[in-house]
Amino acid sequence: MISRIFIDIAVACGISTFLALVLVIAQRYLADYGICKVTINKKKEVSVQGGISLLGALSDQQIFLPSACGGRGSCGTCKCQLTSGGGPVLPTEKPFLSAKELGDGIRLSCQVKVKGDIEIQIEESIFNIRRYRTKVIDIVDYTYDIKGITFQLIDPQRIDFKAGQYVQLESQPYGKVKQKAVRAYSISSKPQDNGLIQLIIRLVPEGICTTWVHNHLKVGDEVFLTGPYGDFYIRDTEADMIFVAGGSGKAPIKSMLEYLQVVGTKRKMTYFFGARTCKDLYLTDEMKAFEKVFPDFKYEPVVSQPCPEEGWEGKLGYIMPYFPEAIRDPKNTEAYLCGSPGMLAAVQKALVELGVPQAKIYFDSFG
Amino acid sequence: MEISSFVLFWAAIFTSNILLTNFLGMCSYLSVSKEVESSFGLGMAVFFVLTATSALNWIVYHKILVPAGLVYLQFIVFIIVIAAFVQLLELIIERYAPALYYTLGIFLPLITVNCAIFGVSLFLVIRNYSFGQSVAFGAGSGIGWLLAILMLAGIRKRMKEKLVPLGLQGAGIALIITGIMALAFIGFSGIVNVQ
Amino acid sequence: MKLTPSEEQIMARMQPGVITLNGFLGFDTRNLNEIIADDEKVLEMLGISAEELAERMQYFSDKTFESYDLPVLIDEIYEVETNIVRGKLPCPFRHPGIYRKTITTLTNRKQQITVRWTALSIHTIKEHHFFEGKGSPFRLDPQILKKALLD
Numbered sequence: 001m002i003s004r005i006f007i008d009i010a011v012a013c014g015i016s017t018f019l020a021l022v023l024v025i026a027q028r029y030l031a032d033y034g035i036c037k038v039t040i041n042k043k044k045e046v047s048v049q050g051g052i053s054l055l056g057a058l059s060d061q062q063i064f065l066p067s068a069c070g071g072r073g074s075c076g077t078c079k080c081q082l083t084s085g086g087g088p089v090l091p092t093e094k095p096f097l098s099a100k101e102l103g104d105g106i107r108l109s110c111q112v113k114v115k116g117d118i119e120i121q122i123e124e125s126i127f128n129i130r131r132y133r134t135k136v137i138d139i140v141d142y143t144y145d146i147k148g149i150t151f152q153l154i155d156p157q158r159i160d161f162k163a164g165q166y167v168q169l170e171s172q173p174y175g176k177v178k179q180k181a182v183r184a185y186s187i188s189s190k191p192q193d194n195g196l197i198q199l200i201i202r203l204v205p206e207g208i209c210t211t212w213v214h215n216h217l218k219v220g221d222e223v224f225l226t227g228p229y230g231d232f233y234i235r236d237t238e239a240d241m242i243f244v245a246g247g248s249g250k251a252p253i254k255s256m257l258e259y260l261q262v263v264g265t266k267r268k269m270t271y272f273f274g275a276r277t278c279k280d281l282y283l284t285d286e287m288k289a290f291e292k293v294f295p296d297f298k299y300e301p302v303v304s305q306p307c308p309e310e311g312w313e314g315k316l317g318y319i320m321p322y323f324p325e326a327i328r329d330p331k332n333t334e335a336y337l338c339g340s341p342g343m344l345a346a347v348q349k350a351l352v353e354l355g356v357p358q359a360k361i362y363f364d365s366f367g
Numbered sequence: 368m369e370i371s372s373f374v375l376f377w378a379a380i381f382t383s384n385i386l387l388t389n390f391l392g393m394c395s396y397l398s399v400s401k402e403v404e405s406s407f408g409l410g411m412a413v414f415f416v417l418t419a420t421s422a423l424n425w426i427v428y429h430k431i432l433v434p435a436g437l438v439y440l441q442f443i444v445f446i447i448v449i450a451a452f453v454q455l456l457e458l459i460i461e462r463y464a465p466a467l468y469y470t471l472g473i474f475l476p477l478i479t480v481n482c483a484i485f486g487v488s489l490f491l492v493i494r495n496y497s498f499g500q501s502v503a504f505g506a507g508s509g510i511g512w513l514l515a516i517l518m519l520a521g522i523r524k525r526m527k528e529k530l531v532p533l534g535l536q537g538a539g540i541a542l543i544i545t546g547i548m549a550l551a552f553i554g555f556s557g558i559v560n561v562q
Numbered sequence: 563m564k565l566t567p568s569e570e571q572i573m574a575r576m577q578p579g580v581i582t583l584n585g586f587l588g589f590d591t592r593n594l595n596e597i598i599a600d601d602e603k604v605l606e607m608l609g610i611s612a613e614e615l616a617e618r619m620q621y622f623s624d625k626t627f628e629s630y631d632l633p634v635l636i637d638e639i640y641e642v643e644t645n646i647v648r649g650k651l652p653c654p655f656r657h658p659g660i661y662r663k664t665i666t667t668l669t670n671r672k673q674q675i676t677v678r679w680t681a682l683s684i685h686t687i688k689e690h691h692f693f694e695g696k697g698s699p700f701r702l703d704p705q706i707l708k709k710a711l712l713d
Contacts, residue, residue, distance in 0.1 A: 011431070015431065022451065030462045176584070178577075207583060208582070341646055
């Protein structure tokens with residue numbers, strides 16, 4: 001009787017063990033893709049562990065493609081051109097790719113699994129991107145909803161960027177938020193201070209990352225930044241310049257002006273800052289001070305809805321009507337814009353009507 | 368009377384459709400039949416798994432359980448075999464057909480607990496089918512299940528534009544439709560008897 | 563009725579902290595299908611479709627886009643303004659595309675009702691008949707919405 005029970009148990013266990021063994025072996029051979037080769041721009045070769053996403057494999061190699069959602073396939077910013085390998089386009093990628101991009105082999109690198117050798121094409125500037133471990137050393141309140149945060153770079157200790165570029169900040173889980181979030185913010189400090197990064201961050205209603213920055217981040221905290229990204233930077237010409245910013249769009253322009261202060265310039269510059277009320281104005285004295293630094297610079301804050309009690313005596317309404325007096329020769333004027341899409345559209349339209357060439361209007365739309 | 372495998376295959380689709388005559392596998396049938404595309408995905412997955420597990424379970428039952436006198440363990444062993452096979456299938460599909468994995472993949476783990484699969488394995492034991500008959504019955508039942516869920520999904524798609532009384536919306540009307548479909552399938556039942 | 567795996571994934575993406583800080587479901591304990599079905603019943607009672615409401619919302623949002631930061635008065639009744647902040651949101655139903663964080667606020671002077679919505683709300687209402695769960699910061703009750711937009 002006892003032996004009968006043992007035999008029964010042994011047979012049942014034997015079947016289960018056999019099946020488990022088959023699964024383990026299958027896992028070993030089917031899920032292991034070995035070491036795969038990723039060839040970048042036909043010259044650099046890296047070896048990565050197969051089975052993980054291309055985005056993750058590249059970031060293990062210190063190559064950081066831009067990504068705003070952390071590889072969940074919901075932002076579509078980690079696009080990258082595959083010239084060979086990578087398997088079929090997945091349904092999760094299709095929504096983000098246009099017909100032309102599909103034809104060019106553009107894929108979402110977070111959805112492509114490295115399962116064999118792959119060849120990719122990326123822009124050279126991406127090699128300059130690093131992930132920085134930093135420490136918060138200063139937090140200032142600029143307005144009721146805008147803060148300036150200064151980070152000291154710990155590892156690596158130096159960053160090489162152009163004034164106007166942006167970095168991505170990783171927020172940590174807090175409260176109800178269980179995941180990390182990654183968001184892009186423009187650098188507001190000058191490139192010459194290459195051991196520091198300052199960001200100007202406006203609190204976004206319902207924003208996961210900005211709420212963390214505004215309510216949870218303290219001096220001394222460790223934060224990870226990745227960058228620099230972006231093609232919004234000063235073109236090295238002799239043309240007159242118009243800067244236009246609204247809200248937290250002041251950040252890249254501040255970086256540009258501080259950069260120009262160090263290298264020196266004789267270019268004619270006008271800086272329009274559009275605010276809704278006087279409460280939304282900030283860094284006004286610092287910007288006014290640039291008028292003494294540069295031979296031909298003017299800072300023009302414009303308020304659209306001043307409350308009567310604020311006693312605003314400066315320029316009123318929209319910024320566009322004030323453009324003509326700042327433009328000497330429209331053909332020889334460059335415009336640098338940073339603000340909300342609605343404002344950018346209106347400003348661009350006004351500038352083109354005044355004769356500023358579309359090709360000389362550079363902008364950083366809230367991406 | 369011995370039924371040929373070929374007849375059994377067609378019988379499993381039409382005259383004794385696993386879903387419409389035995390009402391097995393209702394749970395995923397009701398919840399996944401809202402879109403034609405996903406019901407096709409699930410139906411295909413059920414078809415694969417049914418065909419393979421009916422073969423596997425026949426071997427396990429007749430070559431291991433019966434000789435060892437362990438017939439009473441059939442329930443637990445069948446479930447283990449089905450679960451292991453689904454896992455294996457998932458691995459294989461992920462490796463060799465990633466696009467299929469994405470359309471099908473999320474439904475695969477669901478199938479482990481689909482009672483149609485388990486039911487077919489038990490039927491082939493109770494009805495004492497041969498190996499060939501078992502595979503034919505498994506494949507036929509899979510296609511039958513796929514057919515039934517596709518029909519319901521198609522009907523439900525059209526139903527969206529129709530006014531359904533409040534109390535019957537959702538599962539209520541789906542069950543009524545299934546009942547009517549089952550009645551229609553009874554029309555085939557005189558052709559072959561597989562009981 | 564049980565949810566399919568893809569519906570469960572959608573509900574997971576609607577939780578706080580995944581796409582938005584407080585999520586799309588608020589304190590609602592109903593599941594996704596029940597929320598949508600209940601609002602569809604209300605729409606049927608009101609005799610208006612979700613598509614019509616969404617189109618009306620889009621109309622107001624478009625009207626304010628050109629005036630980027632001042633309120634616009636439309637038809638003497640509707641005071642509308644749109645704020646655009648940094649960032650974009652994906653659709654929790656995994657539909658193509660990403661939606662700018664625009665917040666349109668509309669005040670119906672006659673009815674004394676203020677409602678607000680985002681570009682994503684217009685999409686979820688139009689394509690998914692999803693008005694968000696009770697207690698969600700951007701919950702739009704179809705009854706109130708209809709009153710604000712059309713009366």
